Amino acid sequence: MKSxxxxxxxxxxxxxxxxxxxxxxxxxxxxxMSHEDVAGTIAVMxxxxxxxxxxxxxxxxxxxFADDFVEIHPGGDIVDRTQQIDQIKDSSRSFDEIHPDxxxxxxxxxxxxxxxxxxxIRGLQGGVNYGGKYKVIRxxxxxxxxxxxxxxxxxxxxx
Amino acid sequence: MxxxxxxxxxxxxxxxxxxxxxxxxxxxxxxxxxxxxFDHDWLDAEKRLDIDYCEKYFADAYVLVFxxxxxxxxxxxxxxxxxxxHPTITFLVPEDIKVHLHGNVALITDHTTLKGHDSKGGSMxxxxxxxxxxxxxxxxxxxxxxxxxxIAAKK
Numbered sequence: 661m662k663s664x665x666x667x668x669x670x671x672x673x674x675x676x677x678x679x680x681x682x683x684x685x686x687x688x689x690x691x692x693m694s695h696e697d698v699a700g701t702i703a704v705m706x707x708x709x710x711x712x713x714x715x716x717x718x719x720x721x722x723x724x725f726a727d728d729f730v731e732i733h734p735g736g737d738i739v740d741r742t743q744q745i746d747q748i749k750d751s752s753r754s755f756d757e758i759h760p761d762x763x764x765x766x767x768x769x770x771x772x773x774x775x776x777x778x779x780x781i782r783g784l785q786g787g788v789n790y791g792g793k794y795k796v797i798r799x800x801x802x803x804x805x806x807x808x809x810x811x812x813x814x815x816x817x818x819x
Numbered sequence: 820m821x822x823x824x825x826x827x828x829x830x831x832x833x834x835x836x837x838x839x840x841x842x843x844x845x846x847x848x849x850x851x852x853x854x855x856x857f858d859h860d861w862l863d864a865e866k867r868l869d870i871d872y873c874e875k876y877f878a879d880a881y882v883l884v885f886x887x888x889x890x891x892x893x894x895x896x897x898x899x900x901x902x903x904x905h906p907t908i909t910f911l912v913p914e915d916i917k918v919h920l921h922g923n924v925a926l927i928t929d930h931t932t933l934k935g936h937d938s939k940g941g942s943m944x945x946x947x948x949x950x951x952x953x954x955x956x957x958x959x960x961x962x963x964x965x966x967x968x969x970i971a972a973k974k
Contacts, residue, residue, distance in 0.1 A: 728919045730926055736948035736970035738928055767880035767954060767963055772924040774952055774964055776882050776890065795888040797964045799952055801921045811919065811926045813950025813966025817888030 699765040702773045702800055705807055706760045709798070710779065714758045718749035726801065726808040734794065734816045747785070755783030760796075771802040779814070793817045851918040854925050854953060854960065858913050861962055862931070866911040870901045878954060878961040886947065886969040906943060910934035913949070925960075927951040931967075945969050 705724070712720035722745055729741035739747070747753065760777040767774040779794045798812045857876075864872035874897065881893035891899070899905060913929035928950055935943045952964035 726921070728921070730917075730919050730928060730950075732928060732948055732950040732966060732968055734968060736968040738948060766882055767878065767952075769923060769954065769956075771922060772954060774880065774924075774954070776884075776964075793888070795884045795890055795966070797882065797884060797950065797952060797966050799924060799926060799964070801924060803921075810921050810924070811950070813884065813964070813968075815884045815886055815888050815966050815968055 695768055698768045698773055701807060702765050702768075702775055703763045705800060705809065706763055706775060706777060706798060709809060710758050710760055713748055714755045716749050716751065716753065718745050721745045721748045724809050726803060726810045729809060730811045732813045734814050750785065752787075753783070753785040755781060755790075757782035773800045773807070774798070775800075778817070847920055850920055850925075854918045854920070854927060855916045857953065857960055858916050858927055858929060858951065862911045862913055865900065866908045868900050868905060870897055873897055873900065876959070876961055878956060878963040880963055881961075882964050884964075884966040886945075886967045904938035906935055906937050908933065908935035908943070923955040924963075925953045927953060930970075 708720060709724055711717070712724065725741045725744065727741060729744060731739050731744050733739065758779065758781045760779050762778045763775055764777065765773060765775045775798050777796050777798065779796045780792075781794065782791045784790065794814050794816050796812055796814045799810050800807045801810050802808075860872075861876065863869075864876070873893075877893050877897070879893060881896070883891045883896050885891075911931065911933050913931045915930040917928045919926040919928075928948065931947045931949050933943055933945050933947065937943060946969070947967045948970050949968070950964075950966040951962065953960050954963045955961075
């Protein structure tokens with residue numbers, strides 16, 4: 661009789677703890693970096709993102725982009741993760757130059773970061789010249805202990 | 820008898836994580852609806868030049884990027900809205916709102932139609948696909964970033 665109750669109590673504790681852990685683990689891990697560390701890390705992620713685009717590196721993009729990634733391109737096209745990765749690996753796409761300047765990490769929380777940068781592009785995609793400068797907002801979240809990109813909005817800088 | 824009671828208890832407990840997931844999904848659905856409403860409220864406030872609303876619900880980190888790449892901070896944008904050269908907005912409505920929820924941040928994409936004019940009477944009419952960043956700060960969702968992209972020529 662006692663052993664039945666002990667077993668039941670043990671099961672209650674395990675299930676209750678598991679459900680609690682599901683909701684809490686990522687948030688606790690997010691508190692481990694300082695504000696400055698996060699800003700530096702996010703700036704590096706910005707470079708990784710654009711290097712992936714420059715090098716047609718779909719693997720790096722897949723590593724970086726979260727499942728529900730979304731991006732709005734100049735002209736208003738809205739693409740999801742799969743579409744963006746497909747564009748990055750598109751062999752008809754050739755960027756001689758793509759890099760961020762003026763990286764301004766404007767918002768930092770333990771598990772969220774948002775930056776504004778000026779991205780310079782020199783290159784073609786499908787014969788279309790994408791050369792120019794763009795203002796870009798990029799957003800990152802800390803997911804399972806590592807930062808991932810969840811989206812970006814891009815607008816061309818026009819005179 | 821005791822075996823049946825124990826089996827019943829185990830079955831109930833095994834359902835707990837599933838119930839937790841269902842509760843979380845329902846909570847997310849409610850948050851998505853809350854954020855769609857926030858998108859409308861936010862644009863309504865800008866349309867009627869409600870500076871108090873914008874002061875309260877725009878994050879300090881807020882940045883607005885216009886379709887020409889011009890950027891404004893919260894201070895700069897609200898300075899324009901409450902200044903003598905503020906725009907006159909007669910129609911500002913988001914449609915096809917999609918919410919991408921990631922815990923304490925959400926990305927919202929929408930299709931916004933704007934009708935109005937600047938202080939000199941120049942038309943601001945246009946249709947835009949808009950990227951919005953909303954962050955939860957001290958339990959309150961706040962507008963944190965916007966990138967507008969024109970999808971039709973301004974006339």
